[in-house]
Amino acid sequence: MNEIARDPAADLGRLERLEGIGCARKRREDPRFIQGRGTYVDDIHLPGMLFGIMIRSPYAHARIKSIDTSRAKAHPGVHAVLTAEDLKPFKLHWMPTLAGDVQAVLADGKVSFQNQEVAFVVAEDRYIAADAAEMVEVEYEELPVVVDPFKAMLPDAPVIRDDLAGKDVGAHGARRHHNHIFNWQIGDRDRTDRAFDAAAVTVSQDMLYPRVHPCPLETCGCVASYDAVRGDLTVWITSQAPHVVRTVVGLLSSIPESKIRIISPDIGGGFGNKVGVYPGYVTAIAASIVLGRPVKWIESRNENLTTTAFARDYWMTGELAADTDGRIKALRVKVLADHGAFDACADPTKWPAGMFHVCTGSYDIANAHVSVDGVYTNKFPGGVSYRCSFRVTEAVYLIERMIDVLAQKLGIDKAEIRLRNFIPKDKFPYHSALGLDYDSGDYTPALQKVMKAVDYDALRAEQAAKRADPDCPTLMGIGITTFTEIVGAGPSKSCDILGIGMFDSCEIRVHPDGSAIARMGTISQGQGHQTTYAQIIATEAGIPASVIQVEEGDTSTAPYGLGTYGSRSTPVAGAAVARASHKIREKARKIAAHLLEVSPDDMEFDLDQFRVKGDPARAKSMKEIAWAAYNNVPEGMEMGLEAVDYYDPPNFTFPFGAYLAVVDVLKATGEIKVRRFYALDDCGTRINPMIIEGQIHGGLTEGFAVAFGQELPYDEQGNVLGGTLMDYFLPTAVETPHWETDFTVTPSPHHPIGAKGVAESPHVGSIPCFSNAVIDAFAHLGVTHTGMPHNAYRTWQQLLALNIAG
Ligand code: MCN
Ligand code: CUM
Structure with missing residues (x-):
């Protein structure tokens, strides 16, 4: 062959000019954002635009006896006050949810959670709308409240969904109680039970992954503009799925999709909070159609934190069966999933628990069975958001905690037990006991790389020395997670939203x-x-x-x-x-x-x-x-x-990672300091290492927030506590630990460039890692589990209970 000599420097120049895959190219969007030149929904101003405000229920459960809108309607500058009665002629008072349930757009006779949407006031501006909202008189008759999903399933629990009376079959099969949504099972129960009966060792652990909220900086909102002459509807909206919104709006309004234009301009963070369709969008669109004027609706922070897509609220019981050398034989899981008053989870249609069945994790477990029950309570709807990969957060939390519980029972090192159970490299593509086909993975070198980087043996030696010293002012904990993610929904044969394949x-x-x-x-x-x-x-x-x-x-x-x-x-x-x-x-x-x-x-x-x-x-x-x-x-x-x-992808992709955290618990105060956090991620081919690192820093910071502070608890009356940023923890640079990142590259064999997703991994993988570290600090004292958030108060209570505070 007549090879002509080439100039390597010139080739390098061409390669650099391309700024292709692998290049740490600077973010093109940032010059606009950092100069305040972004265009978010609230930056949209149209001529003649009106402003809508939602009137919400102060009660968690109440019958609505009457709504008097006359004073508000007479207030100068008010154009409309909509209630369910006004939406009924258009059949817009209820809407379908992504989970096959229905949700009240405006309360139809009763409210089932605090801050539920009751009426919508449209006025010249936000201030007039707010004044008029005060003038709407709603008479409520309080009903008994249930916020605990276990109590919601008791025979005499209050009926949350009157509209489902007599329906013993829901979108996901049989319902066995008036507050039951579905039971979903996967895996081979008999084989799993037999493996448990035959096992040398079994462990069991209850754990709650509490209700949290992604709290994006920009709240949800929209500007709806209906042009009556052209018959066109344009909606600027905070949506992570604008085409899906177009289809839903088309179905609800009977306007052909060709006449609907949905624009998601710049979005100030989504984190899954902006996947669903919310009542405010529907009322703004309805008001624009009725009034022939553009209508803007933008949530307040409190509305965002207390009514739009929360995350988790999973009450899980895990069991592992194993040999005495720690080889796992079987996994059994039971979950009570608190969905709030409407099932508005954003999962692929077939899977009411999302991808929870990735809960066998990175481990070669031959037998597994999972049973999930969805339950209604008097809380706001949602469940799937916050960098969750459709409930993978919960699945990874469960398995990574259970591995530690088993290691503790057997006295095996927590890294060692993982190395003993990893799916070996030569078993990929790997068919899991719960029916998933892992595309690729190489777990052992990833964990070994982390152990070497942090000098794991030295850390364990330091920990042993501190445990032996009764005067040591701190308890030292080391947490490990070796998680497997599942992302890339999905093959249309298994994933759809409202019947549309997820291509x-x-x-x-x-x-x-x-x-x-x-x-x-x-x-x-x-x-x-x-x-x-x-x-x-x-x-x-x-x-x-x-x-x-x-x-x-x-x-x-x-x-x-x-x-x-x-x-x-x-x-x-x-x-x-x-x-x-x-x-x-x-x-x-x-x-x-x-x-x-x-x-x-x-x-x-x-x-x-x-x-x-x-x-x-x-x-x-x-x-x-x-x-x-x-x-x-x-x-x-x-x-x-x-x-x-x-x-239309042939399969999901399965990114993975090995994370390690070192924490010091101060015996004097219960404070916990994250001394080190080392995150190794493998997302196959890496397109932009700098953006990947940014995604990982963000996800780890959120993971830190969830593990150590975030929570949306309820009191017995159904008041949501923590619905403002006075109470809800958002970490700043001050609290956030230093992150160390690393990677390996195991390409996806079926993706055209071998890339897997990465954005949710740091959140999914870090939270159990923090919990494992905190619990590891107490492991020598016989503690197997403590609940999140691991804040100073809780930790202090634990130190007192163990008699080691001070
Ligand atoms: N990337 C890469 N190489 C890879 C994988 C990803 O360079 N092998 C890059 C991608 O090109 C992309 C970024 O990393 O620029 C994230 O890609 P990917 O993992 O495919 O995730 P998505 O783009 O689908 O983002 C969704 C994900 C989710 S589900 C949540 S929740 C979340 C997250 O992104 N919300 C976020 N990260 C967020 N980051 C910000 N700043 N804001 C949010 O709302
Ligand atoms: Cu589940 S949070 Mo993201 O998938 O938008």
């Missing part, structure tokens, strides 16, 4: 000058998609990222997609981006061959050009090819250079 999409248009615009069905809420999608196109299609415009979130321009949550953007839309790039590349190959008068098979792709095999000096750059696409294409070929791809 995703990308459309790329290359302009004559070689620059390009790309649009996806996903929407960034801070994840940096503008930056990273362009990097995929750069590598896969040879177009420099700097000339690629990435656009998301406008249903009138983007191809249909299911949105951004469940860390699915990279595994699903990212694959569509790669495949659309390949389509561009293949057309470019033919054009280049035509220009150079050779066969397309004789062309090879080289960074940003096609060159002739064996004669690399003869080449056409992508820029030249783009120009030719608009004036000189082979005979029979269409002009232009663009591609669309709809990607």
Whole structure:
């Protein structure tokens, strides 16, 4: 072969100019954000725009005897006061939820949680609306309240959902009590029971993953604008899934989807809080249609924290069966899931407990059985949010805590027991006892790398010395988690939302000058998609990222997609981006061959050009090819250079990680200091290491907040406590520990570029790691579990109970 000598420096220059996969490219969106030039929903101001405010119930459970809106309606500047009665003619007083349940848009005869939506006041501005809201007189008759899911299932518990009276079958099968939503089981119960009967050792542990809230900086809201003359509805909305909102609005309103435009502009954090459809959106749209004026609705912080998609509230019992050497034989799990007054979980339709069945974790466990019961209580609806990967947070918490409980019982080191039970590398693709097919993983080197980096043996030696010293002022704890995530919902055969398969999409248009615009069905809420999608196109299609415009979130321009949550953007839309790039590349190959008068098979792709095999000096750059696409294409070929791809993944992707935390508990105060946190993540091919690190820092910080402070408790009357930032803990740089990050790379075998999602891993993996560390500090005193949040007060109580405070 006649190889022409190449200039490696010139190649490197071309590679750097592309800023492709692997490049720590700076975030393209930041110059706008840090200069205050973002466009959030509340930045939208339309001529003639009105403002809506929700009137909410002070009671957690009450019958509505009457609503008198006359004074409010007469107040100057008020345009409408809507109640359920006003929405009934349009059949908009109830709406379907993503979980197959229904939810009252405005209370229809009764309220079932504190702050439930009762009426909607529309006025010239927010202040007039707030004044008028005070004038609406609602007469309530209080009903008995139940906020404890166990009590909700007692025979004489108050009936929360009158509308379901007599319905003993719900969206997910039989209901066995008036407050029961579903029972969902997976795995082989008999085999698992037999494995437990035969096991040398068994352990059991109850644990609550408390109700928390993602608390994004921007609350939820929308601006609805109905043009009565054109019959068009445009809605600017804080939504992680704008196309899904379009379909739901179309179904509810009977307006054809072609006349509905949903725009998610900049979103100030979503974290799963902005997946669902909320009553405020529906009332704003209804008011705009009725009044013929644009209507804005923006939540307050308290409304956001007490009415929109909370997370967790999972009451779990785990059991492990094992040999005396710690080899696990079986896992059995029972869960009571508190869904609040309506089941509005955002899970794929088939799985009412999301991906909870990834709870066998990174371990080769032959037998497993899971049973989850969903229950109604007098609390606000939700359950699936907060970097959760559809309940993987709860699943990983359960298994990682259970492994520690087992290790403690057997006196085996907590790293060692994990190494003994890992799914071996040669078993991938691995079929789990609960029916999932793990695509790839390599767990042992990941944990070993972490142990080496922190000098694990030295840490354990230090801990042993401190335990032996009764005068030591601290208790030292070491926490480990070796988690497996499941992200990339999903194969349409198993995942859908409202019947629409969970594929995703990308459309790329290359302009004559070689620059390009790309649009996806996903929407960034801070994840940096503008930056990273362009990097995929750069590598896969040879177009420099700097000339690629990435656009998301406008249903009138983007191809249909299911949105951004469940860390699915990279595994699903990212694959569509790669495949659309390949389509561009293949057309470019033919054009280049035509220009150079050779066969397309004789062309090879080289960074940003096609060159002739064996004669690399003869080449056409992508820029030249783009120009030719608009004036000189082979005979029979269409002009232009663009591609669309709809990607239905064959499987999920299974990112994983090994985390280690070191904490010191101060015996004098119960305070806990996180001395070290080392996070190793494996998300397959890494597109942008800097963005990955940012995602991990963010997720770890949230994990720290959940483990040590966040909680949304209720009192017996159903008052939600912690619904303001006075009470709800949001860590700042002051409290947040220092994070150390690391990685290994185990590509996904089925993803076109081998990438797995990463955004939720740090949250999923860190919370059990913190708990394991805190509980490890007390392990030598016989403690097997303490509940979150591990705040100073609780820890102090524990020190007192153990007689070691001071
Ligand atoms: N990435 C990468 N290489 C990989 C995987 C991801 O470079 N192998 C990059 C991606 O290109 C993308 C970012 O990391 O820019 C996150 O990608 P991915 O893991 O695919 O997750 P999504 O983009 O689908 O984000 C969703 C996820 C979820 S579900 C929650 S909840 C959450 C999270 O993102 N909400 C966030 N991170 C958030 N970060 C911010 N700033 N704001 C939120 O609301
Ligand atoms: Cu479950 S929180 Mo994210 O999937 O938007």
